[in-house]
Each structure stands twice: as C-alpha cells, then as structure tokens.
Amino acid sequence: MDTLVIMSTLPYTLPLLIIFVSLFLFFNFLQKPNANVPPGSNGWPVVGESINFALSGPQEFVEKRTKKYSQDTFRTSLFGKKMSVFCGPVANKFIFSSDAKLLTSWWPLSVRKALYFPEFVEASTDKTSAIMFSFIHNILKPEALKQYIPVMDSMAQKHVEINWVRNEVVKVFPVSKKYTFDLACRLFMNVDAEHVTSLAKHFSLIISGLFSVPIDLPGTAYNRAMKGGKLMREEIMKIIADRKKEMLENNFETASRTDFLSRMLLLTDANNEFISEKVICNNIVGLLFASYETTSTGVSFVLKYLAQLPHIYHEVYKEQMEIANSKSEGELLKWEDIQKMRYSWNVVCETLRLVPPALGGFREVANDFSFAGFTIPRGWKTFWMVHTTNKNPKYFPDPEKFDPSRFEGTGPVPYTFVPFGGGSRMCPGKEYGRLQILVFLHNIVTKFKLEIVNPREKIVFRSFPVPSEGLPLRIIRHKT
Structure with missing residues (x-):
C-alpha cells in the first residue's frame, strides 16, 4: 500500500x-563567483547552511569548516545571507579595529524584525540613535552601576528565599532566567510583577526564533518571534505612555526615579526635542534582550561547574565567605566587595570560555577589502565567533579542562577570549553582566552546597546553549 x-x-x-x-x-x-572570495559552501537555496548550523551547534560547525577550508576565514550562507566567518585572534583584532568605511553594524533580519518597529528595521545610525547609544554606554559604565549593587543584592536575597530555600532540587536554568529578567525589568523600567510575567512570555517567543531563516509562515519559529516582538513592543509602549503621563503630572520631578526609562524620557536631541517614544522602546527592548538569555545562561553554567567540581567550589566558597563574614548583619554588597571576587570572576570567565552564552557578532561589508589573501565583497556579511578560539589548543592547552588559572596575571593571548567583543563595539553591558553574575553567585554559594543531579544532561543549541532538562541541582543548606 x-x-x-x-x-x-x-x-x-x-x-x-x-x-x-x-x-x-x-x-x-x-x-561563477569571484575566484578570490573565501572558500566554503553556500548550502541550499534560501536556507543556506542554517540548518547545519542549528543541528551541529556553532563549535562543531566552525571546526569542520576551518579544517576543510581555511583557518582564517570561510564562506557560508546563514539566515538568508552570504557571509564570511572570521576565525582566530588576528581576524578578531581586524574586525574590532575596522572603522565604518569597511564594516558597519548589522544583525540578521529575524533579529531586527523581532525586536524593533518595522520602520527601524532598515534604518541606519542617525543623530538620535547616536545620542541614545552614548546614553546607554554612560549608564552601563562601572562608575554608574555602582549604585545598583545593593539593589542587585537585595533582589538576589529575595529570589533565593522564594525559589531556593524550601527546595531540595532546583532547576537552575529557568530560575536563573526569572531572576535576571526580574532584575532587568526593575532597573530598566521599574515595573510591577504582572508586567514582568507578561514581558517574559513575549520574550520566550522571540528567543525561540531569533536566529532563524526569515520565512514568515504559520507555525515557524520566525513567525512566533514576530508575534512575540509585536506583543512586547505594544506592552512597553503602554508602559512608556503611562510613565510619561506620570512624569508630566509631576512636572518631570524624577529625583526619586533611578530606572533607565525615566531617565531616557528626559533625553533631548540637538533641537532640544525629546527622543521619540519608539526609539526609547527599541532601546529598552535591546537592553532586555541583552540581559534575558546571556546573563542567565552564564549564571546557570557557572553553578553547573561548581556542582561538578568540588575543588573549584571550595575556592569560590572560601572567597565569598571572607566577604560575607566582613559584613555586618543586614549589610548589602557594595562595589568594594565585588572587587574582592577575583577568583570567582576567573571561574566565570572559564565558564564563558567553555560554554559561551553568545555566538559573537555580525557586520556588513561597506566596501571591498582583503583579508588573509581573500577578497570580501561589498554587501557580504561578516560573522566573528567566540567559538573559533575558545577551544583551540593553540591558545588554551587542554581546552576541555576547567582551569580558572588561565585568567590569572595577564590572562589569555589578546583577542583569543572575546565573549564581550572588543574595540569600539565591545558589549556595553559587560560590566552589568559581571556584577549581576557575581552578586547572584555570592548569594548561592554562601548559602548552599551544590550537587549535580544528572551529569549526562545534554546541552542543546537554541540560539543559546540550553541544558535539556533545565539543569536540576541538589542543594544542601550550609549549617550555621
């Protein structure tokens, strides 16, 4: 039959x-493409090599192609675009130091359409976005973030009390996402729990199809991401309108307001006009996106390694308890405490090397240029990836070994460890992520010993590395 x-x-x-x-x-x-372009494969029509990339994961994808084509750069087609993947520290340095005459900012269409209003999807940098870009860099500088450390600590304490203390086993990945997103919503917009829950649902839809082939058909990941993005922008625009109304009624008296949204609403351009609400919404979305998956992924895998490696846990515990014992009862963490967490930060860095939360970054080629003997044509996209160096034994001997001492002294060779990018386009949220992870780590390690439940739990790649079972850890409360 x-x-x-x-x-x-x-x-x-x-x-x-x-x-x-x-x-x-x-x-x-x-x-018959230019014979001097990097070697590689365009894959299938429309989808290119996107399916291979998703199924194999970025590490395997890169390793196979660098062995087959070139250690410096190879050609591929991802997310519907031809691109050259740049590999190694020399390539990283080239990308990070190139100016706008060679390379301009670019993100896959699926990312732009999911996160931003339609009229901004193809928009180039203008004076308004330059003002906002400068503002975001300023509010995320270490000196500006110092005041938020007690808030982070207080929220982490409440989170642990609600989600950890009464449990024997905690699924760390979803719980960490809840903490990082709650904190981001508090610092960026100062909204209530109802808004946080609703926005988190929208974001989960977006993340599911963020790096996907832009085919907008019912049931596709891309389609879900578009719907999630629309719902998210609508809700944030309502929050902005309500906040603006509140501020107008109080004659813009914001002395008690420290959230980023209230401060954004006071920004003006060269003509002394307020920045548009849609531009503000786009930037709030960008901030939430940057903190939603990457930080929570980093936190989760740090705790995973601490649960698996008792000798590493012991050193982190010793460092964190020295800080805890130096505090008076009820005293919250401050900047000086974070600076003492040197070994803990080395552990975080080694985790980011082994399980990078972010892929890397994209650029668009503004003018033809040569690299490693190949021509990269105008209009192509470039893609630098953390995975081209992180597990290369040339830069990290015995690369699968968890060894925080790699980051002591001067640390790794320049441009071999780039989880936050580099140059003028280094991630502005690097310091925010560092503080958030270390504060959270302090509140877990000083209260609990950790044990892995399933050492064989698989890590799957869904735009970000995801523990397939949510990373359940057995927690044992320290005796007081």
Whole structure:
C-alpha cells in the first residue's frame, strides 16, 4: 500500500525534486563567483547552511569548516545571507579595529524584525540613535552601576528565599532566567510583577526564533518571534505612555526615579526635542534582550561547574565567605566587595570560555577589502565567533579542562577570549553582566552546597546553549 502511494505521487514530486536539486547545484557549483572570495559552501537555496548550523551547534560547525577550508576565514550562507566567518585572534583584532568605511553594524533580519518597529528595521545610525547609544554606554559604565549593587543584592536575597530555600532540587536554568529578567525589568523600567510575567512570555517567543531563516509562515519559529516582538513592543509602549503621563503630572520631578526609562524620557536631541517614544522602546527592548538569555545562561553554567567540581567550589566558597563574614548583619554588597571576587570572576570567565552564552557578532561589508589573501565583497556579511578560539589548543592547552588559572596575571593571548567583543563595539553591558553574575553567585554559594543531579544532561543549541532538562541541582543548606 505504501509503495502504491509513493508511486502515485511520483508524477507530482519528481519535477519538484528535480527543480530543487537543480537550484542546489546552481547555488553551489554553476555560479561563477569571484575566484578570490573565501572558500566554503553556500548550502541550499534560501536556507543556506542554517540548518547545519542549528543541528551541529556553532563549535562543531566552525571546526569542520576551518579544517576543510581555511583557518582564517570561510564562506557560508546563514539566515538568508552570504557571509564570511572570521576565525582566530588576528581576524578578531581586524574586525574590532575596522572603522565604518569597511564594516558597519548589522544583525540578521529575524533579529531586527523581532525586536524593533518595522520602520527601524532598515534604518541606519542617525543623530538620535547616536545620542541614545552614548546614553546607554554612560549608564552601563562601572562608575554608574555602582549604585545598583545593593539593589542587585537585595533582589538576589529575595529570589533565593522564594525559589531556593524550601527546595531540595532546583532547576537552575529557568530560575536563573526569572531572576535576571526580574532584575532587568526593575532597573530598566521599574515595573510591577504582572508586567514582568507578561514581558517574559513575549520574550520566550522571540528567543525561540531569533536566529532563524526569515520565512514568515504559520507555525515557524520566525513567525512566533514576530508575534512575540509585536506583543512586547505594544506592552512597553503602554508602559512608556503611562510613565510619561506620570512624569508630566509631576512636572518631570524624577529625583526619586533611578530606572533607565525615566531617565531616557528626559533625553533631548540637538533641537532640544525629546527622543521619540519608539526609539526609547527599541532601546529598552535591546537592553532586555541583552540581559534575558546571556546573563542567565552564564549564571546557570557557572553553578553547573561548581556542582561538578568540588575543588573549584571550595575556592569560590572560601572567597565569598571572607566577604560575607566582613559584613555586618543586614549589610548589602557594595562595589568594594565585588572587587574582592577575583577568583570567582576567573571561574566565570572559564565558564564563558567553555560554554559561551553568545555566538559573537555580525557586520556588513561597506566596501571591498582583503583579508588573509581573500577578497570580501561589498554587501557580504561578516560573522566573528567566540567559538573559533575558545577551544583551540593553540591558545588554551587542554581546552576541555576547567582551569580558572588561565585568567590569572595577564590572562589569555589578546583577542583569543572575546565573549564581550572588543574595540569600539565591545558589549556595553559587560560590566552589568559581571556584577549581576557575581552578586547572584555570592548569594548561592554562601548559602548552599551544590550537587549535580544528572551529569549526562545534554546541552542543546537554541540560539543559546540550553541544558535539556533545565539543569536540576541538589542543594544542601550550609549549617550555621
């Protein structure tokens, strides 16, 4: 019966198969691209190598292609675009130091359309965004973030009391996401729990299709991301309108307001006009996105390694208890305490090396240029990835070994460890992420010993590395 069904559909499926295979051959072999472009493969029409990238994960994807094509750069097609993947410290330095005449900022269409209003998807940098860019960099500088450390500590304490203390086993990944998102909503917008819960639902839709082929059909990850983005922007625009109304009624008296949204609403451009609400919304979305998955992923895997490696846990515990014992009862963490967490930060860095929360970054080629003997044509995209160096034994001997001492002294060779990028485009949230992770780590380690429940739990790649079971850890309260 099955054979008859297959035979009966052959007259219809065979021509489609022939067309698809022909397109594949044309896409990869019959085209005559510039012979000097990097070696590689364009993959299948439309989807390129995106499916291979998703199934194999970024580490395996890069390793196979650098061995087959080039250690410096290779050609591929991801997210519907031709791009050159840049590999190694020399490539990283080149990308980070290049000016806008060679490379400009770019993100996949799926990211831009999910996060931003339609009219901003193709917009280039203008004076308004430059003002906002400067503002965000200023509010995320270490000196500006110092005042938020007690808030982070207080929220971490409440989070531990609610989500950890009464449990024997905690699924760390979802619980960490809740903490980091709650904190971001508090610092960025100062909204209530109802808004936080609603926004988190929208973000989960966005993340599911953030780095996907932009095919907007019902049921696709891209379609879900678009819906989540629309709902999220609508809710944030309502929050902005309510806050603006509140501030107008109080004659913009914001002395008691320390959240970023209230301060954004006071920004003006060169004509002394307030920044548009949609621009503010876009930037709030960007801040929430940056803190939603990456920080919580970092926190989760730090705790995973501490649970698996008792000798590492012991050193972190000793450092954190010295800080805890130096505090008076009820006294919250401050900047000086964070600066004492040197070994703990080395542990975080080693975690980010082994399990990078972020892929890397994209750029668009503004003008043809040469790199490593190849020509990168104008209009192509470039993609620098943390995975091209993090596990390379040339830069990190015995790369699968968890060894925080790699980050002592001068640390790794420059441009080999770049979880936050580099140069003028270094992630502005680096210090925010550092503080958030260390404060959270302090509140867990000083209260609990950790044990891994399933040492064989798989890590799957869904835009970000995700523990398949949510990373359940057994927690044992320290005796007081």
